[in-house]
Amino acid sequence: MTAQSADANPPAIQITRLTHRYPGGALALRDVSLTVRRGDGVGLVGPNGAGKTTLLSYAAGALVSDTVRIFGEPMTRRSAPRLRRRLGLVFQQPDDQLFLPTVAEDVAFGPLNMGLGQQEARLRVAEALEAVGLDPSYGPRQPHRMSGGERRAAALATVLAMRPDVLLLDEPTNDLDPRARRALIGVLGRFPTRLVASHDLEMILQLCERCVLLDGGRMLREGPTRDLLADASLMDEAGLEVPLSIRLGQG
Numbered sequence: 001m002t003a004q005s006a007d008a009n010p011p012a013i014q015i016t017r018l019t020h021r022y023p024g025g026a027l028a029l030r031d032v033s034l035t036v037r038r039g040d041g042v043g044l045v046g047p048n049g050a051g052k053t054t055l056l057s058y059a060a061g062a063l064v065s066d067t068v069r070i071f072g073e074p075m076t077r078r079s080a081p082r083l084r085r086r087l088g089l090v091f092q093q094p095d096d097q098l099f100l101p102t103v104a105e106d107v108a109f110g111p112l113n114m115g116l117g118q119q120e121a122r123l124r125v126a127e128a129l130e131a132v133g134l135d136p137s138y139g140p141r142q143p144h145r146m147s148g149g150e151r152r153a154a155a156l157a158t159v160l161a162m163r164p165d166v167l168l169l170d171e172p173t174n175d176l177d178p179r180a181r182r183a184l185i186g187v188l189g190r191f192p193t194r195l196v197a198s199h200d201l202e203m204i205l206q207l208c209e210r211c212v213l214l215d216g217g218r219m220l221r222e223g224p225t226r227d228l229l230a231d232a233s234l235m236d237e238a239g240l241e242v243p244l245s246i247r248l249g250q251g
Contacts, residue, residue, distance in 0.1 A: 010072030011037045012166045012193050013059050018067045020054055020217075028054045030217045036166070036195050043208035043225060044197040047239040050214040052197040053092070053170055059195055060089040060168045071165070085114070088164030092171045094155035095143075103129070103146075103154045104139035110162040121161075128157040132187050149180025156187065167194040173203050201229055201243040213238055 013036040020029040029051045036042050036059070044052045057063045061075055061084040068075040070083040091097050100106045104125050111121040129138055132153040143151055152172065159167065172188065173181045185206055188194065198204055204211060204225060211225040215238045221228055229235065230246045 009038070010069070011035045012040070012071060013195065014069040014072075015055070015058065016067050016069075018055070018058060018065060020051075020058070020063070020065075027217050029058075032214070032217070032219050034059070034212060034219075034222075036193065038165075039192050040210060041193075041208040042195050043204035043211040044195065044214060045199070045201060045204060045211060045229075045240065046214035046220075049216070050238075051217040052214055054217075055214070056089075056168055056170055056195065056197045060084070060087050062089065085162065086165040088159035088162055088167045090156055090159050090167070090169045090172060092174060094148075094151040097155040097158055098143040098151060101142060102140050103134070103143055103157075106143065106154065107139075107157045107161045110158060114162070124161040124163075125157075128161040129154075131160050131190075132157045133183055147180070148175050149177065149183065152176060152180070152184060153187070156184070160191075165193065167191045169194065169196045169198075171198050171200070172196065173198065173200045201240070202245055205229065205243060205245065215239070 015032065015034040018029055018032045022028055032055060044055060046052055058065055058068050061080045064075055064077055064080050066074040066076050070086060073079055073083060075083055098106050100109060107125045107128050108121040111124045125139065126136065129136065134153055134157065143154060172184060176184060185203055188207055194207065196204065196207055208225050211228045212222045213220045213228060220238060221234055226246065229243055232242050235242050
């Protein structure tokens with residue numbers, strides 16, 4: 001592949017030697033590089049405090065650094081508002097994403113703020129709710145009266161309504177019962193390009209072909225998900241465990 005053709009198809013996300021310090025001076029990320037290409041499913045795993053959420057925040061443009069490129073363009077304070085439209089970040093807590101009286105209003109909020117008309121916004125609401133397995137009756141419902149799985153699906157719908165090119169998820173299966181978890185994994189598996197930070201290693205095995213292991217803000221290893229998660233000594237070094245399905249020979 002020539003340099004010209006490579007430049008014509010840049011990675012969806014490219015992070016180069018990113019370092020982040022907390023206000024008190026502690027390092028949250030230490031010289032981390034990451035590439036997510038179009039069509040990739042990439043998992044971010046590691047113990048608490050590893051830097052997963054901070055790295056995800058930079059990838060989503062919630063934190064801004066010109067060491068981050070989105071489809072080849074540096075993320076700067078000027079470019080960030082436009083580039084964020086190509087990125088769909090689903091927060092760890094769905095209640096952080098659902099703040100209006102009804103589900104339909106929450107899902108329509110992004111499209112309307114993009115300047116779309118009411119008719120197009122309604123079409124996107126219907127499309128996004130269907131994509132996450134919620135029928136039209138959920139539109140007028142109040143989010144605080146729905147189950148945890150339903151709220152998480154509605155939060156995902158608010159992002160899908162924006163039609164992002166890349167989906168970024170922070171602990172998407174937290175607090176879900178097995179049925180809701182299976183349903184959500186099924187929905188996420190249909191989205192082609194995704195970056196997922198999670199402690200749910202079985203979900204990472206299902207959704208991510210490639211995996212990055214972080215610990216103490218450092219990248220310990222990157223590689224094929226099953227190979228990385230099956231490395232018992234590496235997982236022990238990071239304070240994690242080999243997923244049960246791999247230990248049983250099913251992963």
